[in-house]
Amino acid sequence: MKLTLRVWRQKNAGAEGAMSTYEVDGISSDMSFLEMLDVLNERLILAGEDPVAFDHDCREGICGACSLVINGDAHGPERTTTCQLHMRSFQDGDTIDIEPWRASAFPVIKDLVVDRSAFDRIIQAGGYVTAPTGSAPEAHATPVPKADADFAFEHAECIGCGACVAACPNGAAMLFTSAKVNHLNVLPQGAPERETRVLDMVAQMDAEGFGGCTLTGECATACPKGIPLVSITGMNKEWLRAARKVGKR
Amino acid sequence: MARTMWDSTVGKKTVMAVSGLIMLLYLVAHMIGNLKIYFGAGEFNHYAHWLRTVGEPFMHYEWTLWLIRIVLVVAVVAHATSAYQLSRRDIKARPSKYVHARPRSSYATRTMRWGGVILGLFIVWHLLDLTTGTVHSGGFQEGHPYQNVVDTFSTWYGDVVYIVAMLALGLHIRHGFWSAAQTLGVGSRARDRALKTVANVLALLLTAGFIAVPVGVMTGVVS
Ligand code: HEM
Ligand code: FES
Numbered sequence: 001m002k003l004t005l006r007v008w009r010q011k012n013a014g015a016e017g018a019m020s021t022y023e024v025d026g027i028s029s030d031m032s033f034l035e036m037l038d039v040l041n042e043r044l045i046l047a048g049e050d051p052v053a054f055d056h057d058c059r060e061g062i063c064g065a066c067s068l069v070i071n072g073d074a075h076g077p078e079r080t081t082t083c084q085l086h087m088r089s090f091q092d093g094d095t096i097d098i099e100p101w102r103a104s105a106f107p108v109i110k111d112l113v114v115d116r117s118a119f120d121r122i123i124q125a126g127g128y129v130t131a132p133t134g135s136a137p138e139a140h141a142t143p144v145p146k147a148d149a150d151f152a153f154e155h156a157e158c159i160g161c162g163a164c165v166a167a168c169p170n171g172a173a174m175l176f177t178s179a180k181v182n183h184l185n186v187l188p189q190g191a192p193e194r195e196t197r198v199l200d201m202v203a204q205m206d207a208e209g210f211g212g213c214t215l216t217g218e219c220a221t222a223c224p225k226g227i228p229l230v231s232i233t234g235m236n237k238e239w240l241r242a243a244r245k246v247g248k249r
Numbered sequence: 250m251a252r253t254m255w256d257s258t259v260g261k262k263t264v265m266a267v268s269g270l271i272m273l274l275y276l277v278a279h280m281i282g283n284l285k286i287y288f289g290a291g292e293f294n295h296y297a298h299w300l301r302t303v304g305e306p307f308m309h310y311e312w313t314l315w316l317i318r319i320v321l322v323v324a325v326v327a328h329a330t331s332a333y334q335l336s337r338r339d340i341k342a343r344p345s346k347y348v349h350a351r352p353r354s355s356y357a358t359r360t361m362r363w364g365g366v367i368l369g370l371f372i373v374w375h376l377l378d379l380t381t382g383t384v385h386s387g388g389f390q391e392g393h394p395y396q397n398v399v400d401t402f403s404t405w406y407g408d409v410v411y412i413v414a415m416l417a418l419g420l421h422i423r424h425g426f427w428s429a430a431q432t433l434g435v436g437s438r439a440r441d442r443a444l445k446t447v448a449n450v451l452a453l454l455l456t457a458g459f460i461a462v463p464v465g466v467m468t469g470v471v472s
Contacts, residue, residue, distance in 0.1 A: 006348075019348055072349035097349035104342050169353060170339035172258075202259050211342030212258035212335045214361065215428045216354035230431075230438055237434025239259045247250030 001027040001087060004095040005040065007052055010108050013115075017108065019097070029088040033076060034059060034066060036087055037098075053111040059083040061224065064159030067166070068112055069099040074163035074222040081161065081224045101162050103171035105209045116162050118208040122177055123160075125204035126197035129189050148186050155183035157225040164219035164227075170211030175219035177205045178235035179227045185238055195242035202239055258338065259432075261331045266429035268328035273422060273451070275321060280458040286471050287461075290395035297394045329369055336362055357424040364417040371414035378407075402466035411463050419456035423448050 002025045010017030024040050031039070034056050041051035057065035061084040070076035076085045090096065098112065106114040144152075158179035165173050181198045184190030190197065213232055220229040254260030282300075285293045304313040353359070374384065379397055382389025386407065387400040401407040426448035430436040436444055465471035 008348075069347055069349070072347050072351045099347055099349065102343060102345050102347060104344055169343060171342035172339070199253070202257055206256075206258050209342055211339035212262060213432075214339065214358070215424070215431055216358050218353055228438070230436060230441070233431040233434055233436040236259055236263075236432055239257075240263065240434055243250060243253050243260065247253065 001029060001090070001092045003027060003036070003090065003093070006095065006097045007112070008099045008108075009052070009111055010100075011110065013107055013109055017111075019099075027087055029086070029090075031087045032059070032083055033068070033070070033085040033087065034083050053109075053113045055113050056083055062159060064161035067101050067114065067116075067161055067163070069097075069101065069166055071097050074101070074166040075161075075224050079224060079226070081159075084224075101166035103162075103165045103168075103210065105171060105173070106162060106165060114162075116160075118210070119160050119162065119173070119176060121208065122173065122201050122204045123180060126181075126193065126199075126201040128193075129184060130192045131189050142188050144187060152183050152186050155179045155186075155227065155231060158183070158223075158227055159225060161224065163222045163224060165210065167218040167222035168211065169216060169218065170214055172213050172219070173205050173208070173210040174213040174232045174235070175223060175227055175229075177201050178231040181235045181238055182231055194238070195245050198235065198238045198242050199246065202235075258335065261335055262432045264327050265331045265335070266432040268324040268331075269425050270429055271320065271324040272328065273426065275317070276418075276455055277451075280455055283462050284458060286395065286398060287465060293395045293398075294393060298392075325369075325372065329365070332362070332365055355424070357420040360417075360420055361424055364421045367414060367417040368421060371410065371417075374410060375414075398462065399466055399472060402463040408463045408467060412460055415456050415459045418459070419452040422455060423452040426451055 002023070005022045005024060006019045007022060008017055009020045022040055022044075024036065024043070027036050027039060034054070037052060037054060044051045055065045055067050057063045059066075061081040064081075066075075066082040068075070068082045070082065070085070075082050077089050078085055100108050100112045101114045101116075103114075105118045106116055108114050155178075158176060160176060162176070164175035165171055168174075181201055184197060185194050215229070215232070217229050220227065220231075254263060282296060285296050301311045301314055308316075377383040378385050378401055379394070382391070382397070385397060385400065386404045389400075390396055402411070427436070427444050430440075430444050462471070
């Protein structure tokens with residue numbers, strides 16, 4: 001395949017960025033999108049140019065490091081991570097636009113790499129459980145109803161990639177935060193901090209400068225792990241419940 | 250508690266949802282009341298007079314009406330203020346657009362902000378037209394709402410302003426009602442279809458019911 005790539009290039013956080021055009025040839029449709037970028041970077045290095053910086057780690061769709069907006073879609077046209085997107089989703093001769101996640105809470109560090117540490121701080125704000133650590137507990141010591149376990153697991157699938165923020169027209173982190181809140185709030189292990197967790201995580205989310213939810217549903221459409229839009233409804237419910245309970249104290 | 254609500258994006262959105270639902274409830278009653286125009290001047294004017302005497306003798310003349318007006322003004326101000334503050338925040342949170350843009354989300358969803366502004370302007374015009382009579386076309390007569398309504402909808406601009414605003418209202422409610430359910434945490438996977446259906450039915454009934462009045466005047470059924 002022969003492709004025309006239009007890639008966002010930006011030297012550093014302070015620099016002005018712009019789209020640059022590159023031609024790449026000899027791309028196999030079995031390559032992943034990141035392997036296609038590796039091909040581009042090898043050529044840029046050989047030509048003595050600065051390679052395109054982009055995030056990646058596991059390349060198997062589980063770490064949440066990869067992050068590209070491809071033709072206007074976070075993680076591209078398929079519902080998966082960029083590392084699991086393959087070039088067979090494109091046609092020979094295509095022009096592909098590649099941009100970084102856009103949100104003021106995710107500033108660009110270089111080219112396609114953005115700083116997502118705001119997510120870490122949201123997790124820190126409420127993300128631990130008061131449970132004894134050390135030896136693994138008996139599996140049946142704390143019974144969890146099957147439906148709750150499934151619900152928790154569905155939300156635990158969030159890999160924190162930030163596609164929800166990138167897709168949201170308000171740069172909101174509601175889907176991410178709701179995945180974390182719902183995951184722990186439904187389980188008995190997460191019950192002692194049920195109220196403080198949701199209040200503190202939402203407060204941190206606001207403090208980081210993310211926008212608010214207008215229920216466009218773009219986040220859930222972009223999520224490579226299929227976290228559903230009703231997760232946000234669930235977090236709103238938890239938040240209102242917590243605000244009422246804490247208000248009474 | 251009040252501070253927790255107002256300082257949080259989730260809490261402020263709750264204010265928006267509750268105030269929106271209060272206005273929605275009022276609009277359903279208002280729409281049904283308006284349709285009495287089809288039963289003639291006597292019944293319509295009598296209904297308008299009754300609005301001022303509801304609750305008597307416990308309430309004094311117009312007390313109930315003023316109570317409703319106060320609740321509505323508080324709702325409009327709370328709704329518009331939270332909408333403005335949240336929108337400002339949303340725009341700031343996403344300053345740079347994607348070069349590769351594509352249309353996102355439904356028309357009703359995308360037009361909430363401008364549609365809201367249209368509704369806000371409409372509310373002001375509507376009050377100045379039919380409540381105070383300040384911008385009324387022809388001689389505004391206090392206590393003769395039937396004639397005032399006919400006068401308003403006998404002008405082309407009266408009809409255009411009103412119909413455009415009611416279409417904006419339908420779109421606003423279509424996304425707003427369902428959104429409010431999510432904001433208040435009562436939405437769920439099982440209820441999603443039902444909520445969307447109720448939102449669409451409410452939007453359609455309100456828009457059609459309100460527009461029926463200028464249409465009645467335009468076609469000469471109401472004169
Ligand atoms: C002063 C005029 C108004 C303005 C400026 C305004 C603006 C807005 C905005 C910006 C939103 C948020 C949209 C979004 O989430 O995408 C909204 C939501 C809403 N509006 Fe309005 N609106 C106005 C009048 C009304 C009226 C007259 C009603 C009565 C039916 C109403 C009912 C609602 C409801 C139920 C919501 C949903 C709240 C939620 O998302 O939880 N609005 N409005
Ligand atoms: S690189 Fe780990 S999820 Fe894509």
